[in-house]
Amino acid sequence: MKSLNSNAYRLSVIAAGVAGFLGVGLVEVSAQQQVPQGWFKACSKQEDVDICNVQNIVTAGNGQLVTGVSLIDLRGKVNRKVFQVTVPTGRLVPPGIGLQVDGGKAQKLDYVICFPDRCVAEVPMTDQLVASLKKGSELTLTSVNFQNQPNPIKISLQGFSGAFDGPAMQQSDLEDRQKKLQEFVTKNNEDFAKKLKEEQDKAKTGN
Numbered sequence: 687m688k689s690l691n692s693n694a695y696r697l698s699v700i701a702a703g704v705a706g707f708l709g710v711g712l713v714e715v716s717a718q719q720q721v722p723q724g725w726f727k728a729c730s731k732q733e734d735v736d737i738c739n740v741q742n743i744v745t746a747g748n749g750q751l752v753t754g755v756s757l758i759d760l761r762g763k764v765n766r767k768v769f770q771v772t773v774p775t776g777r778l779v780p781p782g783i784g785l786q787v788d789g790g791k792a793q794k795l796d797y798v799i800c801f802p803d804r805c806v807a808e809v810p811m812t813d814q815l816v817a818s819l820k821k822g823s824e825l826t827l828t829s830v831n832f833q834n835q836p837n838p839i840k841i842s843l844q845g846f847s848g849a850f851d852g853p854a855m856q857q858s859d860l861e862d863r864q865k866k867l868q869e870f871v872t873k874n875n876e877d878f879a880k881k882l883k884e885e886q887d888k889a890k891t892g893n
């Protein structure tokens with residue numbers, strides 16, 4: 687039983703994209719930047735287990751992760767439903783992450799694992815939680831940074847029900863989203879390097 691539980695946990699971590707948000711990433715940026723955003727479902731099969739994951743990933747302007755949300759459903763040899771939130775490192779662990787839908791009561795998610803670049807918190811994905819997300823308009827996830835300051839991130843729930851109840855995205859669509867994300871991050875990095883060089887040149891000339 688212990689090995690089965692550990693296997694379920696490992697699969698849910700993989701499913702959440704913790705092993706690579708880059709597989710199905712989305713970015714929440716201004717509309718004019720034309721980067722895909724919102725809720726979507728991706729399904730796959732791993733070790734005789736069918737995995738479906740409804741996700742919404744928020745990144746900063748430079749493409750770095752701000753907050754990732756995953757509702758993971760494992761079915762088959764392993765059965766598990768979990769709601770996971772991924773945030774960058776540099777967070778206080780005891781407070782966990784607060785989950786609040788609209789003005790409702792906040793629920794605490796405890797951290798379960800940290801990697802060098804991100805930490806994951808989770809709670810069981812109950813029918814009650816899913817129903818509240820479907821009825822709600824905004825999800826607020828609050829972690830506490832190393833300076834003991836709350837860091838609330840608000841995510842629109844528009845499109846959640848359609849993604850949760852609807853079909854999974856085709857692999858080609860996921861690849862197209864990833865391509866757009868990579869192009870956005872690359873351009874952002876190039877623009878930053880260009881501006882940095884301009885500032886360095888100005889400093890050298892004294893202008």
